[in-house]
Amino acid sequence: MSREYEAVYIFDSALEDAAIADKIEKHHGLLGLAEPATLDHWGRRQLAYKIKNKEAGYYVVARFKAEGKALPEFERALKLDEGVIRYLISVHEHELGAPPMTEEQLAARRARDGDDDDDEE
Template sequence: MPNTKATSRTYEAVYIFDSALEDQQIADKLQKHHGLLSATGDITLEHWGRRQLAYPIAKRENGYYIIAQFTLDDVTVLPEFERALKLDEGVLRYLISLHERELGAPPMTEEELAARKKDDDDDDDEE
């Protein structure tokens, strides 16, 4: 059996809560769900607040968005965590993904920038 507890990994979870919930109810739900994780270190939360949904979910037009980032040593807790989120009627949608790095392209070296500029100039000459 493979060792699933070998390395710690950082995850990012995006939650969309029912916007009809009070802020304290959302905080209580987050505390309850994050208690299942046994995360190493702090769980960082970024509250995006109440926003209009791109399309209606369960007849709701708005949701309360939160992004959480956490590190786990034991990934075997993820299925139970996801099960709890699925059963929570206050959670409209969620997405859990492996957090590889910050958003955006990695910085380019001076050589890569020069090569890109040369390629762009060559493309302009062909037109």
């Protein structure tokens, strides 16, 4: 059964952008993805605290659908890769924040919020 996952990677900031892209492609190849992962490159950022004597890292957030049985080998490869400082893989259940609203819903909310303001005076 395929599930949607989200993975956050922190790569060594000393790596070239091409090397990071190659590592991501290699690791995602282990998952056997039917459709390519969506990647969000956050870029090089200062770490809140040192990890493996590094003060900065290159952040990438990936969202993909994969079989659960492929994750152990994927995670093992990430652990062995010295260019990966940290990673976190989680099941992606839903988007954060409020769901998008239609124009009618927004108008109804504005009307309701306008009525509530009259009660406060």
